[in-house]
Amino acid sequence: MPALTEVADAIIRGDHAGVAALTRQVIREGIPPKTILDDGLIAGMTVVGDRFRSHEIFLPDVLLAAKAMYAGMDELRPLLIREGVPPIGRVVIGTVRGDLHDIGKNLVGIMLKGAGFEVIDLGHDVAPEKMVRAAEEQGAAVIGMSALLTTTMPVMRETVELLRARKLDGAIRTVVGGAPVSEAFARDIGADAYGFDAGNAVDVVKALVGRA
Amino acid sequence: MRPLLERLAAGDVLVGDGAMGTMLLERGLPPGRPPESVTLSNPEALEEIARLYLDAGADLLETNTFGGSPLKLALYGLEAETEAVNREAVRAARRVAEGRAYVAASCGPCGRLLEPYGDATADAVYGSFRWQIEVLVDAGADCIFVETMTDLVEAQLAVRAAKSVSPRTPVVATMTFDRTPRGPYTIMGVSVAAAADGLEQAGADAVGSNCGTGIEDMIPIAREFRAASRLPLAIQPNAGLPRAVGGRTVYDETPASLAERAKELAAIGVSIVGGCCGTTPAHIAALRAMVDGLPGGRRASPRP
Numbered sequence: 293m294p295a296l297t298e299v300a301d302a303i304i305r306g307d308h309a310g311v312a313a314l315t316r317q318v319i320r321e322g323i324p325p326k327t328i329l330d331d332g333l334i335a336g337m338t339v340v341g342d343r344f345r346s347h348e349i350f351l352p353d354v355l356l357a358a359k360a361m362y363a364g365m366d367e368l369r370p371l372l373i374r375e376g377v378p379p380i381g382r383v384v385i386g387t388v389r390g391d392l393h394d395i396g397k398n399l400v401g402i403m404l405k406g407a408g409f410e411v412i413d414l415g416h417d418v419a420p421e422k423m424v425r426a427a428e429e430q431g432a433a434v435i436g437m438s439a440l441l442t443t444t445m446p447v448m449r450e451t452v453e454l455l456r457a458r459k460l461d462g463a464i465r466t467v468v469g470g471a472p473v474s475e476a477f478a479r480d481i482g483a484d485a486y487g488f489d490a491g492n493a494v495d496v497v498k499a500l501v502g503r504a
Numbered sequence: 505m506r507p508l509l510e511r512l513a514a515g516d517v518l519v520g521d522g523a524m525g526t527m528l529l530e531r532g533l534p535p536g537r538p539p540e541s542v543t544l545s546n547p548e549a550l551e552e553i554a555r556l557y558l559d560a561g562a563d564l565l566e567t568n569t570f571g572g573s574p575l576k577l578a579l580y581g582l583e584a585e586t587e588a589v590n591r592e593a594v595r596a597a598r599r600v601a602e603g604r605a606y607v608a609a610s611c612g613p614c615g616r617l618l619e620p621y622g623d624a625t626a627d628a629v630y631g632s633f634r635w636q637i638e639v640l641v642d643a644g645a646d647c648i649f650v651e652t653m654t655d656l657v658e659a660q661l662a663v664r665a666a667k668s669v670s671p672r673t674p675v676v677a678t679m680t681f682d683r684t685p686r687g688p689y690t691i692m693g694v695s696v697a698a699a700a701d702g703l704e705q706a707g708a709d710a711v712g713s714n715c716g717t718g719i720e721d722m723i724p725i726a727r728e729f730r731a732a733s734r735l736p737l738a739i740q741p742n743a744g745l746p747r748a749v750g751g752r753t754v755y756d757e758t759p760a761s762l763a764e765r766a767k768e769l770a771a772i773g774v775s776i777v778g779g780c781c782g783t784t785p786a787h788i789a790a791l792r793a794m795v796d797g798l799p800g801g802r803r804a805s806p807r808p
Contacts (some may be wrong), residue, residue, distance in 0.1 A: 347684035350693025351654075355621040361704025395691075417536040442746050443533060472746040 294325070295329065296332040299364065303336025306356025308363040311336075315364040325371040329408065333364045337406030345491040350401070355427035360404045379410040379502040384427040385436040386418035393440035396470060399490040400436060407494045420451035427464045433501050437483075439470040448473075448483035456482070465500040469493055508606050508647050508674050509709060512736040512775045515802045517795045520564045520608070520740050520778015520790040522555035522788045528553070528568070536578045538571050543593045550596035553580050558605055559640040559790025560785040564776065565605045566649060569640060570612035574626070575632040580798055585771055587639055594643035609645035611636060611662055629658060633665035641666075647674040650708070651740075652715045652780075654690040656699060660706035665705040676738045676776065677708035680715040681725055688713075688725050696728035699738045706736055712738035715780045717745055718757050719765045723724070736775035743782030763790035770795070773803045 300317060302310035304381075312469075318328050340357040343349045385401055387394045394416045401411045412430050414422060427435050437444045446467050455461045465484040468477070478486035486499055487493030511518065526688035528539050531549040542549055554565045571577065572593065574586040582589065590609075597607045615631055616624035637648060648666045653659035659677055666675045679699045681688035688696055696713075705712045711733055713725045722741040729737050743762065761785070769777050777795065779787050 347686060347689070350689065352693060353690045355617065360618075382736065392536065441529075441535070443529060445718050474747070 299332030300336035301356050303360045304339050306360050308360040311360040312363040314396045315367040325368055326377045333361050334408045336359050341403055341491050380408045380503050382410040382432040383434045384412045385434040386414035387416035387438045388444050389419045391439050391441050391444040392416050393409035400493045403490045403494045420454045423451050424454050434465050434497050442472045452482045467496050517803055518563040518776045519792050519795055520776050521562040521566055522779035522783035523781050535725050536726035540571050540589045543568050543589050547596045548590055552599035554597050556785040560788040561604055564608040565597045565601045566608045566610045567597045568595045570610040573614045573632045573636045575614040590636055590639035591643045594645050598644050606646040608647050608649045609640035611648055611650050630661045630665055630680050633662045637666045637669045641670045642671055649679040652680050655692045655703045657696045663708050674709040677703040677712040678712045678714040678738055683721050697732040700729055700732035710736040710738050714740035718742055719762055723768050726769050726774050730772050738776035739769050739774045740778040740780045742780045759786040759790035762787050763794040770798055
């Protein structure tokens with residue numbers, strides 16, 4: 293019987309066929325889906341995220357690992373749904389209106405999925421109204437906003453204020469990031485949190501949903 | 505004008521130009537639209553920017569074609585405009601440069617990840633660069649700047665595409681590195697030595713780095729390139745990272761401090777010194793003055 297560490301190791305190797313096969317196997321062994329998710333898939337991606345943060349590995353390895361994790365998730369998802377296991381949280385992410393830079397935002401999405409979040413990626417050039425509506429309709433607990441241009445950073449404030457105007461602040465928390473964004477800026481616009489890189493963003497979002 | 509490669513071989517130091525995107529935003533590029541859209545709506549703005557950089561002393565004027573590959577344009581529904589976007593941008597730079605500066609046609613990443621990391625095939629990416637570069641060369645570009653690359657395979661596809669379109673058109677290929685505890689690496693994990701080697705193998709005539717953080721990190725990068733390659737080097741740093749201070753954008757690198765520290769690049773033997781994000785005509789003017797102050801306008805140390 294393959295141990296869950298083998299699932300994690302296959303994710304770290306970026307072996308998506310291996311992850312799919314091993315996940316099917318541990319499902320057949322009768323290991324609870326939630327345990328497979330936490331101790332297999334998420335455990336593997338956590339190692340990958342840590343290695344990326346310490347520059348031991350680079351983006352290609354992360355992308356292959358994420359693909360492998362998604363292959364495992366495809367096997368596991370029907371069972372998680374059947375057993376009513378909720379994702380640890382649902383997050384809406386996007387690069388703000390007027391900004392086309394999405395490499396950082398994409399990386400945050402990968403890391404959040406790797407940590408077990410359900411991610412709704414609205415892409416780039418996303419207006420505050422669209423961001424808030426998506427979060428409300430999808431029942432997201434967090435909105436993650438990215439900007440690379442200082443000229444588009446004020447859109448983050450607009451989104452925070454729109455949430456407040458609709459009395460959704462508190463129910464929907466906000467986290468901001470991107471090269472010119474700082475902790476002080478996040479505080480200034482009233483965002484709930486600031487993530488300085490993709491790995492940190494995951495920690496911050498976990499804290500926001502009370503899962504740190 | 506003397507052919508670019510002759511000048512580089514002679515040891516001349518050439519000054520590149522500065523940022524394009526911020527200059528376009530100041531001239532009415534709607535936020536959220538790609539810079540290339542200005543080429544069709546307001547080509548006069550391109551001429552104005554090129555003139556500012558020419559007057560500042562740039563020897564090379566880059567075209568507004570960084571995102572002009574059809575794969576990248578397709579992200580904004582502009583793929584059908586590939587021909588016009590690239591041709592008109594070269595023409596605008598050409599009108600200003602004529603006889604006084606080289607037109608360097610910018611060719612940036614296609615915006616898609618290559619297999620197996622993403623879904624773009626090497627054939628599709630190569631074909632996309634070829635289409636763009638055919639127009640750039642046909643419109644009269646003096647050289648091709650393959651730039652801001654992080655994936656060596658993609659950079660090589662662009663260089664090979666350029667060389668297949670026009671073997672005699674010089675190709676300057678630069679990549680973007682991050683600072684890591686193990687030294688500079690691109691986000692895709694490419695070291696300076698691997699970049700120098702791989703870009704030369706693909707046929708680049710000059711190699712180096714652009715974008716990233718600032719001049720401070722570029723000096724060790726230039727040193728590594730010098731140690732790894734005998735090709736002429738091109739280095740075009742950002743003016744540091746942008747910071748928002750009281751609603752204003754501030755770049756920490758002043759023209760004077762950039763030029764002062766760029767002396768080190770000349771000492772390392774860099775052939776093309778210019779600017780990337782956040783640099784302005786004032787930065788380029790300061791670099792011009794620095795280069796003019798070099799003995800004979802030449803590199804301070806010959807290539808190994």
